[in-house]
Amino acid sequence: xxxxVIGDIHGCFVEFLMLLEKxxxxxxxxxxxxxxxxxxxxxxxxxxxxxxxxxxxxxxCADAVLGNHDLNFLAIYYKVRENTPSNKxxxxxxxxxxxxxxxxxxxLPLLYLDTKLKFAVCHAGIYPHWGLKRAxxxxxxxQTLLNDPIKRILLLRNxxxxxxxxxxxxxxxxxxxRFIINSFTRMRLCDKNHNLDFKHKTLNAxxxxxLSIFPWFNYxxxxxxxxxxxxxxxxxxxxxxxxxFRPNIHALDLGCIWGDKLCGICVQSGEVFTVKSRQxxxxxx
Numbered sequence: 585x586x587x588x589v590i591g592d593i594h595g596c597f598v599e600f601l602m603l604l605e606k607x608x609x610x611x612x613x614x615x616x617x618x619x620x621x622x623x624x625x626x627x628x629x630x631x632x633x634x635x636x637x638x639x640x641x642x643x644x645c646a647d648a649v650l651g652n653h654d655l656n657f658l659a660i661y662y663k664v665r666e667n668t669p670s671n672k673x674x675x676x677x678x679x680x681x682x683x684x685x686x687x688x689x690x691x692l693p694l695l696y697l698d699t700k701l702k703f704a705v706c707h708a709g710i711y712p713h714w715g716l717k718r719a720x721x722x723x724x725x726x727q728t729l730l731n732d733p734i735k736r737i738l739l740l741r742n743x744x745x746x747x748x749x750x751x752x753x754x755x756x757x758x759x760x761x762r763f764i765i766n767s768f769t770r771m772r773l774c775d776k777n778h779n780l781d782f783k784h785k786t787l788n789a790x791x792x793x794x795l796s797i798f799p800w801f802n803y804x805x806x807x808x809x810x811x812x813x814x815x816x817x818x819x820x821x822x823x824x825x826x827x828x829f830r831p832n833i834h835a836l837d838l839g840c841i842w843g844d845k846l847c848g849i850c851v852q853s854g855e856v857f858t859v860k861s862r863q864x865x866x867x868x869x
Contacts, residue, residue: 587615587698588857589705590848591836592651592819595626595672597635599846602859607848611643617696619819620651620707620769623676625841626863630675633685641688650692651707651820652769659740661686690730694768695723703815703851704807710816711767712778712803713751717810722764729761739765749779772821773797786823799828807832815851 588607593600609616622636623629639646657673659665661682667673676682696705697720704710710719729735742758743765754760766780773781773792781797792798799821800806807816807830815832822839826847838858840846845858 585613585615586853587617587701587851588848589617589619589703589817589834589836589851591619591838591846592621592707592822592840593618593623593626593632593846594621594653594841595623595629595632596840596846596861596863597626597628597631598862599840599859600632600635603846603848603857606859607850607857611639611645614645616646617705617817618646618648619705619817619836620649620692621653621819621837622648622651623657624653624671624673626672629673630679633676633688634681637685637688647696648692649696649705649707650689650694650769654689654692655740655743655765655769658686658689658736659743662737662740664737664740665744690736691727692730693723693727694764695719697809699809701851702809702812703817704809705817707769707818708767708771708820709800709818710806711751711771711780712774712800712806714767715805715808715810716814716816719768719806723768726761726764726768746780746782749781750777769820771800774800774803778803799824801828801830801833817849 623633636646656665660667704716729739739761743762745762748759748763751763754763771780772785775781775797807814813832817834817836819837821835822837822842824835826835826838828835834849836847838845838847840861841863843861843863845860848857
C-alpha cells in the first residue's frame, strides 16, 4: 500500500488522470490525499469533483483538504460571492448533483493529519505560532462550522477580509474563523512579527527579502506535532516552483493551471511524479 499526495488540480482532469496512471495508483490498495484547490479556472471542474467524490465516498481511498478556490465556490453557490468567467464554474454550478458536491466540499477539513505515518497536508501552510497539534484544533473548529448549514453561511459571509493579520487577539469568533481560514488557504508571506502579508504574493524571494517579508515556512517549526517532526505537504504557491528549502516541508503546486506541471509525491518513498500541463495560460499565481 502506498500513500500519495497531489498538489492543486484546479479542474485539470486530464492531467489528474495522467498523474494517477504514472503513479500506478491502485484504488484497491493505495491512498490519495489532495492539497485543495480541486476546482476553478481549469476546464473540467465538474469531472474532477465527480471523480474525486467517487474515490473518496465509494472507493474510500482518497481524502482532500480545502483550498481558497474550493471555499470560493461554496461562497458563489450560496450567493455570498459573484461568479466570474475566469472561474470556469458554470458546468459545476448547473450540474444536477451540485448539492451533493456542496455537501462533499463542506465536509472537508483544512488539515489532514496522519499520526501513524507522521505527515500532514494543508493547502497554503501552517501559521508559524501554531505547530500541527494546535493547527488540528483550529481545522476541527472550522470543519464543525462548515458541517452546519446555518453556520456555514455565516462563516462564508464573513470570510473575505485580510484582517486580523496575526493571532494575538482572536477572542471574537468571526475574526478567529477568518484568520484560521486565511492562514490555511491564503497565506504566503509574513513579516518578522509573523503578521500575514497579502499585498506581495507575486514577489520573488529576493524582492521579498528587501521588504523584510519572508515565506511562512521560514519561521518556527510548523511541521512539528508536539516535539515530533512530521512531513508537511502543501500547495497554493505555484510561484515557488516546488522550492521551499526546508527539510520535511514539501511544496507540491507546480502550476498545472498556468501551463507548467501537476505534481505528486509518495509519502513512503519520497518519489516525486509530474506530468506536463495541457493548459496554455502564462499567467502567474
